[in-house]
Amino acid sequence: xxxxxxxxxxxxxxxxxxGIDLNVRMGEFLTLFGPNGAGKTTxxxxxxxxxxPTSGSVIIGGLDLKKANYEIRKNIGVISHKTFLYGxxxxxxxxxxxxxMYDVPNPKARAAELIREVGLRGxxxxxxxxxxxxxEQRLSIARALIHDPSIIYLDEPYSGLDQHAAxxxxxxxxxxxxxTRTIIMTTHNITHGLEISDRIVIQISGKIVYEGETKDxxxxxxxxxxxxxxxxxx
Amino acid sequence: MAxxxxxxxxxxxxLKVEVRSKERIYSMMVFSLLVMxxxxxxxxxxxxxxxxxxxxxxxxxxxxxxxxGLNKTFAAEIDQDCLQGLMLSPMDRTGIxxxxxxxxxxxxxxxxxxxxxxxxxxxxxxxxxxxxxxVLVISLTIIGFISVGTLFSAISVSVKGGDMMLPLLLFPIxxxxxxxxxxATGMILDGAPxxxxxxxxxxxxxxxxxxxxxxxxxxxxxxxx
Numbered sequence: 001x002x003x004x005x006x007x008x009x010x011x012x013x014x015x016x017x018x019g020i021d022l023n024v025r026m027g028e029f030l031t032l033f034g035p036n037g038a039g040k041t042t043x044x045x046x047x048x049x050x051x052x053p054t055s056g057s058v059i060i061g062g063l064d065l066k067k068a069n070y071e072i073r074k075n076i077g078v079i080s081h082k083t084f085l086y087g088x089x090x091x092x093x094x095x096x097x098x099x100x101m102y103d104v105p106n107p108k109a110r111a112a113e114l115i116r117e118v119g120l121r122g123x124x125x126x127x128x129x130x131x132x133x134x135x136e137q138r139l140s141i142a143r144a145l146i147h148d149p150s151i152i153y154l155d156e157p158y159s160g161l162d163q164h165a166a167x168x169x170x171x172x173x174x175x176x177x178x179x180t181r182t183i184i185m186t187t188h189n190i191t192h193g194l195e196i197s198d199r200i201v202i203q204i205s206g207k208i209v210y211e212g213e214t215k216d217x218x219x220x221x222x223x224x225x226x227x228x229x230x231x232x233x234x
Numbered sequence: 235m236a237x238x239x240x241x242x243x244x245x246x247x248x249l250k251v252e253v254r255s256k257e258r259i260y261s262m263m264v265f266s267l268l269v270m271x272x273x274x275x276x277x278x279x280x281x282x283x284x285x286x287x288x289x290x291x292x293x294x295x296x297x298x299x300x301x302x303g304l305n306k307t308f309a310a311e312i313d314q315d316c317l318q319g320l321m322l323s324p325m326d327r328t329g330i331x332x333x334x335x336x337x338x339x340x341x342x343x344x345x346x347x348x349x350x351x352x353x354x355x356x357x358x359x360x361x362x363x364x365x366x367x368x369v370l371v372i373s374l375t376i377i378g379f380i381s382v383g384t385l386f387s388a389i390s391v392s393v394k395g396g397d398m399m400l401p402l403l404l405f406p407i408x409x410x411x412x413x414x415x416x417x418a419t420g421m422i423l424d425g426a427p428x429x430x431x432x433x434x435x436x437x438x439x440x441x442x443x444x445x446x447x448x449x450x451x452x453x454x455x456x457x458x459x
Binding site: 048049050051052070071073074076078080082083084085086087088089093097098100101102103127143 | 236239240243244247250251254255310313314315316318319320321322323324325326458
């Protein structure tokens with residue numbers, strides 16, 4: 001589904017990515033761990049066509065990212081710690097706007113359906129600026145799902161959420177994890193990351209240093225691997 | 235067709251956000267009126283020379299208030315990374331630029347039309363007879379100013395001190411447009427026939443075309459990180 005080969009990204013003399021090779025199967029949930037500055041967000045931004053790589057190739061669903069980024073964007077949904085939502089618009093207006101941007105048929109009905117799914121019924125006409133962080137993040141999930149994408153990228157989605165909101169987000173992510181939907185998530189939180197993923201990857205200083213199956217790990221055993229790898233870097 | 239409808243969605247979204255927040259329109263209007271009031275105190279409205287300085291006064295108000303609006307163009311998009319949300323949409327990214335340009339032109343035209351009656355009253359200049367010609371010059375100037383201004387606003391919004399950087403980048407490039415606007419406005423207020431200032435209209439149109447084309451070609455590269 002997603003095939004990354006020799007991916008590099010440099011900002012002047014700084015190498016954010018130093019040759020990433022990664023394969024993600026269709027329907028797989030992959031969690032990307034790594035310390036700050038590892039290049040996780042840069043990798044997701046390249047995969048979502050926001051920034052162009054310096055070199056290397058990315059094939060998504062058989063399409064080359066460099067040649068068909070317009071087509072690829074139709075199948076991508078991104079959830080970040082920032083919501084991509086307009087505070088002065090209501091929840092419904094935000095979703096309808098994004099539905100129109102993705103040519104979704106019957107935007108109003110689709111927006112209403114997603115508002116129900118993320119548990120925001122009754123708040124659809126309220127301005128987003130009045131929402132709590134947890135509600136914003138749920139609406140952000142609805143925004144990312146508006147066009148029913150087959151690939152979802154989650155960049156630190158738990159950032160700034162309290163325990164209750166994090167639990168709700170975890171439950172929503174479990175629902176998103178279907179056999180036809182590929183998900184890549186970056187997080188610092190090992191418990192959350194292991195809870196829902198199929199495969200785990202550690203990225204440090206722009207390189208992937210570890211890949212493994214989630215079922216082979218407990219939180220403790222993975223913590224040991226993680227700190228060993230991060231420690232080696234230091 | 236889908237491209238144009240998305241441009242329209244972005245423009246309508248901007249208008250809706252502005253109707254709710256009134257952030258841009260209020261600051262632009264207040265600034266424009268303040269310029270009128272201050273120059274009204276500085277110059278005697280009945281004086282002979284007022285017709286010579288009036289075009290300059292009008293364009294100081296309109297251009298600087300438009301700059302205020304431009305500074306806020308991408309502010310709402312940066313707050314929650316909404317620009318990234320727009321960039322993820324399956325459309326040619328120049329659509330974001332054109333959506334913003336159209337909404338900015340509308341805001342600036344509204345402010346210009348609201349400023350004109352105050353200009354007429356404060357400086358005792360009858361505008362009714364020359365209103366269509368004046369609106370034509372204002373429209374052409376605003377298109378040229380906003381087309382480059384929106385491009386630079388996308389660059390300056392994520393830079394520290396971007397509010398100050400925008401006019402510094404923008405004004406040197408806009409000098410020909412501003413000169414043409416002031417000259418054409420002066421001639422219109424003097425009651426000159428269109429033939430006399432048609433050269434300035436051509437200059438404005440030429441710069442509009444050049445600026446829009448340059449922005450169209452460069453926008454996608456400029457907004458990419």
